[in-house]
Amino acid sequence: MRTLLLMVGFILFVSCELFTSRQKHTDRLINEELMAIDWNDVDQYPLFEECDELAEKPLQLQCFREHMIRHMADTLEGLEYQVSEDLQDTVRVDLLIDEHGFITVLRVQGTDTVDQMIPGFNDEITERLNDLTTVKPAIKRGVPVSIKFRLPIVLNTEN
Incomplete structure (x- = not known):
């Protein structure tokens, strides 16, 4: 028992x-x-329609950057400012591409020199770039995700 x-x-x-x-x-x-899981990387970068979604990741990133820069250049074309002295500087634009493919400017990081010589430049850039086109969102493990990018705008003037 x-x-x-x-x-x-x-x-x-x-x-x-x-x-x-x-x-x-x-x-x-x-x-x-x-x-x-590497939370700082995606399986597929955001893509414009012209980019090949079957391409390797470095080629996807290159295609995205080239098209984004082209869209930014087209959007900012025609901006004219007069400055009193030569200006050679870089402004950095932080962009968010959300899980739906909408592009939003998070921040324009200029320098004190740019702020003094071109008042309102950062606001103008933000306003114009917020109207950019949409893209296919980034993908992580089969799910659309948001991603941030930083792109430079090089300012170079001659008097």
């Missing part, structure tokens, strides 16, 4: 441990998978 009681107790103990260990095992696998 004592042996039977010990066996029943052992079986109950082991069966409870099985449920607990399965949950712990599942949690551990999920945590390992989450830790293995």
Whole structure:
């Protein structure tokens, strides 16, 4: 009888441990998978229609940047400012491309020199670039995701 009681107790103990260990095992696998994901990279960059979505990632990024720069140049074409002295500087534009492919200017990071010589330049850039076209969003593990980019605008004037 004592042996039977010990066996029943052992079986109950082991069966409870099985449920607990399965949950712990599942949690551990999920945590390992989450830790293995590189959250700073995407599987596919945002793409303009002219870009090949089957191309390798570096080519996708290159195509995206080239088309984005072309769109920015077309959008900013015709902006004219007069400055009192030569200006050679770079303004950086932080863009957000959301999971729907909409492009938004997060920030225009100019310099004090640009702010002094061309008042309102950052606001004008933001206003014009917020009307850019949409793109196919970036993809991470099969899901559309938001991504940020920083693109430079080089200012070079001659009096």
